[in-house]
Amino acid sequence: MAAGAQSAVVLCGPGNNGGDGFVIARMLHARGWQVAVFFYGDAARLPADAAEAYAAWQAVGPVHPLSQPEPDETQLCALADVVLPGPTGPIGGTMAAAPGRLVLIDALFGTGLTRPLVGLDLTLRLCQEARAPAAFVAVDVPSGLCADAGRVLTTPAGAALCLPADLTVSFHGRKPGHLLAEGPEICGKVVVADIGLPDDPAPQVRPVDAPRAADLDKAALRGAHKFAHGHAVVVSGGVGQGGASRLAARAALRIGAGLVTLACPPAALIENAARLDAIMLRSVRDAEALTQMLDDPRITALCIGPGLGLTRARPLVAAVLARGVPAVLDADALSVWVDEPAALFAALHPGCVLTPHLGEFARLFPDLADLLAAPASSGPAFSKLDAARAASRRAGCVVLLKGADTVIAAPDGQARIHSASGAQAAPWLATAGAGDVLAGLIAGLLARGKPPLEAASMAVWLHAASARAFGPGLTADDLSDALPGVLRALT
Template sequence: MTDRAPRHIGPGPAMRAALTKSEGAHKYDHGHALVLSGGAGRTGAARLAARGALRIGAGLVTLGVPGAAQLEVAMQVTAIMLRRCEDGAALTALLEDGRLNALCLGPGLSLARARALVPVALAEPARSVLLDADALTAFADDPDALFAALHPRCVLTPHGGEFARLFGAPGDDRVASVRAAARLSGAVVLLKGAETVIAAPDGRAVIASATGRAAAPWLATAGSGDVLAGIITGLLARGIAPLEAAGFGAWLHAEAARRVGPGLIAEDLPEALPGVLRDLEC
């Protein structure tokens, strides 16, 4: 276990190597991400996440939606695939396809749907799972039940309020707070902010800074966190380890925002990623 000073994430050989696709690879070599959506009228957040996962290079991305939202989603997506997923039993059936190697639950999911689907998603410890938003809040009254189900391939991406509901309010030392949360939960924890802090259960920690000359204040807009969840899920699908996927994802997310600048809306973020990747020579 280590409590060394956290390192700051930035572009470098490790990020470039992780993000570069090898020549001649098949789409399944880059993973298949499944993003679970909420019901009718609540699908936008999951669609943003799915777009982020696809743009960061997941080989395939599927949205799992309840039947009532199927037509709504079908009218909005093209390269992103669509599967009906009504409940926990349906998700169990979907996950019989072992090629689905990374899941994203939370954006727009609803608390009831989260309580039904999260335990199913966590049942296979070899599969990466990102939990955000409703998938975290659904366990605010019994966080120990969530922590007992988590495994080392999990990433939690709370904002400050969601973090407080699960772990208590972060103290003045955000790094120490996130390290403690990661140890308690047994998962990688990412606490969003101008300085996003990410920690692993073994005490390793990184910071993705968006302050000073690297500031990206335009990220304070609805849906930006959903895109971040999707970017990290896409990196997990590509086989990148949870701490690195979360750290790289946070940096890429802020860099995409810096490219767009004032007037940014969440839909802009996935579309800015190709330029970021090109400049990294990935």
């Protein structure tokens, strides 16, 4: 709670979320707070635990009704007396005497919301106009937000009601909706409260955590030569198109691949040689030449797509996939299959990682993209998590769906969510070439032997952390240079 805050308004709903609100009201009252409780629902239909909490609060103070389906004028006036500037009514007069900030606690609807909010337009508007300074705290999730998708549920008329919070208190763990879509902005700061439940030792869906230093430390292989740390090959485009692949190759080397080779057309050798020193070069005229190059058993990972160009992408991608080693497919390596995505899916193998942004995703998975773009009219709403998991099952490999909320999904349903929001925001990543660096980071980690889901998750975290470490003025070239500092900080 905000320092000095001694008055609170608690909005309780008709389910267990409302029961939590009654408990919160009673605890604040016991600490000397002045508390007004408003109840939207029917007490006779409350779940058993919530009904018990309702009765316990009634022994302490009154419950002011907000009747369903819509509060009447008298009830709204009572609420306005409390939350609006210059309260005049008996409730407001009592609250106005309390020093400090007003805290409004939203315990209307929580994680089980299946339909949009209706009949609460004026109630939420009153809360949004609450007297300043007021703090808004949500229990589980702000009412109106789908806890599974991070999307506000909308009515058939397109109305989307939700009360954004300054602070959201989630019980036991974060929900996907705290991390996805509109969730981070609407939830504000999210705090997880331990309620004594045992942790799942291997949850299917969880946030992306900072990598362990031990997983990135090359010293673990003491005395090993460069090939022990893997050989990554990045397939490049032609003359004037090499920038993206050079960004990917530098990132693969920075993250610890023992050596990295850029495979480019003969005419592009001079251009790339002028820009690269630690990256090796190989002249590769066509798919046949690439196939011959990839016969080297020491090659442990491949990256194809950045700056590749669409004209020769299909045969080169086919050559990469035929090699059967871990591979990152990005950019043109994805877009070239827009008219025949099934042909790509048939050639993929479990060691692959696809890294589409939403536009590329829509080219490969148009039906899933349409579901994601459709209004969220009921809960659980279709989410970016649902889309990535369905795409991964279809493709038979890891799919990394990029964005400020990035979802990494594997065919077995395992998924990781990375939200670059709040203190973890990295707005500087909205720059050309940043995705190419991410593809290179994944390829470098694959080359070092990391499994696809782990490699993609680690790369996403390091990618955003490097952007934050550099800060304003970032260009894609700076990400690889900022990475060593991030790695040092982990140790």
